[in-house]
Amino acid sequence: KAGVTQTPRYLIKTRGQQVTLSCSPISGHRSVSWYQQTPGQGLQFLFEYFSETQRNKGNFPGRFSGRQFSNSRSEMNVSTLELGDSALYLCASTYGTEDEAFFGQGTRLTVV
Amino acid sequence: DAKTTQPTSMDCAEGRAANLPCNHSTISGNEYVYWYRQIHSQGPQYIIHGLKNNETNEMASLIITEDRKSSTLILPHATLRDTAVYYCIVRGDTGTASKLTFGTGTRLQVTL
Numbered sequence: 001k002a003g004v005t006q007t008p009r010y011l012i013k014t015r016g017q018q019v020t021l022s023c024s025p026i027s028g029h030r031s032v033s034w035y036q037q038t039p040g041q042g043l044q045f046l047f048e049y050f051s052e053t054q055r056n057k058g059n060f061p062g063r064f065s066g067r068q069f070s071n072s073r074s075e076m077n078v079s080t081l082e083l084g085d086s087a088l089y090l091c092a093s094t095y096g097t098e099d100e101a102f103f104g105q106g107t108r109l110t111v112v
Numbered sequence: 113d114a115k116t117t118q119p120t121s122m123d124c125a126e127g128r129a130a131n132l133p134c135n136h137s138t139i140s141g142n143e144y145v146y147w148y149r150q151i152h153s154q155g156p157q158y159i160i161h162g163l164k165n166n167e168t169n170e171m172a173s174l175i176i177t178e179d180r181k182s183s184t185l186i187l188p189h190a191t192l193r194d195t196a197v198y199y200c201i202v203r204g205d206t207g208t209a210s211k212l213t214f215g216t217g218t219r220l221q222v223t224l
Contacts, residue, residue, distance in 0.1 A: 043214035056211045103155030
């Protein structure tokens, strides 16, 4: 079956703009989590959605937000982009709350 | 979730077993040990997980000490494609299933 799909794969934005990233989980998976990976900070948890509700949130400013739709697809939005937001953004899906997470290939965002 | 400690890097000859250690001395009774790996510029890939018993699947074996304070991931016959960063993660069994705390991991280099 198809894996986790993230779009777009690459993105270049200008400081001050906003961006929306998309994640389609594995069919049947209900939980979607988002992570940011940078060389300096490594992989950091952003937030998790389950059944359209945010269940967990990491330590990121309010410029980072997300949502989940009824078909479990998720989007994350970053407003007022800063240079430091340049990173690989990864999405992971799990079937339920107890299962292993499967990651997508990520969206590489570059802010110039 | 408990903190983990892993060596920064390791080398392994192709065809030999790669043994990757992980210390998790503050692990609590209901926390699982998970292993993921990340090949350059790709999303992390689930490898294996366990609670207290040793586990084996088609990718690897996981050996957990009796006191559960450390574990070892074993790749029985390493190949060049196993070159990656390996993350050992301790995860609770309720409520935080999709909120993984990644450390710095072990960079495994498999050589000819």
